[in-house]
Amino acid sequence: MGLPRIPSYPMPAAAELPANRVDWTVDPSRAVLLVHDLQNHFLSAFDTSAAPVTELFANVNRLRAWAAEHGVPVVYSAQPGGQSAEQRGLQQDFWGPGIPDDPRAAAVADAVAPAEGDRLLTKWKYSAFVRTELDELLREQGRDELVITGVYTHIGVQATACDAWMRDIRAFVVADAVADFGADEHRAALTWVAGRCGVVTGTDAVVGRRGREVTGMAFTVERIRAEVADLLGEDPADIPLDENLADWGLDSVRLMALAERWRAEGAEVAFLQLAERPAVEAWAELLGAS
Ligand SMILES: O=C(O)C1=CC=C[C@H](O)[C@H]1O
Numbered sequence: 001m002g003l004p005r006i007p008s009y010p011m012p013a014a015a016e017l018p019a020n021r022v023d024w025t026v027d028p029s030r031a032v033l034l035v036h037d038l039q040n041h042f043l044s045a046f047d048t049s050a051a052p053v054t055e056l057f058a059n060v061n062r063l064r065a066w067a068a069e070h071g072v073p074v075v076y077s078a079q080p081g082g083q084s085a086e087q088r089g090l091q092q093d094f095w096g097p098g099i100p101d102d103p104r105a106a107a108v109a110d111a112v113a114p115a116e117g118d119r120l121l122t123k124w125k126y127s128a129f130v131r132t133e134l135d136e137l138l139r140e141q142g143r144d145e146l147v148i149t150g151v152y153t154h155i156g157v158q159a160t161a162c163d164a165w166m167r168d169i170r171a172f173v174v175a176d177a178v179a180d181f182g183a184d185e186h187r188a189a190l191t192w193v194a195g196r197c198g199v200v201t202g203t204d205a206v207v208g209r210r211g212r213e214v215t216g217m218a219f220t221v222e223r224i225r226a227e228v229a230d231l232l233g234e235d236p237a238d239i240p241l242d243e244n245l246a247d248w249g250l251d252s253v254r255l256m257a258l259a260e261r262w263r264a265e266g267a268e269v270a271f272l273q274l275a276e277r278p279a280v281e282a283w284a285e286l287l288g289a290s
């Protein structure tokens with residue numbers, strides 16, 4: 001009845017995103033950024049120190065910085081804690097009492113806490129439009145684009161995107177700034193949105209910067225070797241260039257950490273690509289290392 005325990009899973013890479021049915025692109029003068037239900041209660045289903053939440057937080061904050069830079073209003077949605085059965089309505093049937101009467105559980109995660117001037121909407125149903133001021137806020141500001149981030153992709157994110165479409169608001173779901181019950185639900189929700197009600201995009205595409213410009217630290221064979229050595233507690237000189245690093249103890253959790261770290265710098269590389277050929281020289285090719 002309550003929330004599932006969500007095992008760590010890799011965020012989808014740009015190369016894995018579904019084809020969009022329409023070619024809308026985000027226009028900062030028309031957009032509002034929605035940070036959807038990133039509350040401690042809903043995040044408690046995840047290991048927030050692992051994928052996908054680490055990248056989710058990093059990318060939501062990159063988008064918040066972009067919004068501040070371009071005058072895009074930022075709106076948070078959050079369900080109240082301690083709702084009565086009457087307030088819960090059918091959410092009660094599906095999810096039980098929901099967020100406890102505990103300010104900490106109901107609070108937005110500190111890592112992505114609202115800034116001064118951000119709007120916080122009290123949310124009641126899957127869609128962030130239902131019984132909130134979101135529609136009014138968009139129209140008051142003459143804006144008809146909603147850039148959607150947060151949890152859970154196949155529930156409130158998808159429902160809000162579909163509701164936006166029915167209100168003639170262009171919905172953009174940021175694929176690496178949302179998270180779900182698992183990779184399959186995440187991917188299926190993105191595919192549905194891309195084909196039926198909105199555009200699925202990525203943080204890099206919205207903020208308009210490519211990977212290495214974000215950190216300025218280009219990838220080199222020696223940097224890759226050093227990061228692998230660091231994860232394995234080995235001397236970089238001992239890390240082979242052409243051997244399977246799984247034989248050296250590089251397990252999937254460490255591999256996911258590497259993928260998250262490099263993707264947070266904007267490298268367009270997926271966990272599965274690293275896992276397919278787990279060797280320094282293969283990764284150097286993928287990362288365009290010099
Ligand atoms: O308790 C709830 O209301 C919920 C639990 C899990 C996902 C749903 O989006 C949310 O409504």
Ligand SMILES: CC(=O)C(=O)O
Binds near residue numbers: 079126127153156157
């Ligand atoms: C988390 C939540 O409330 C939703 O996905 O709608």
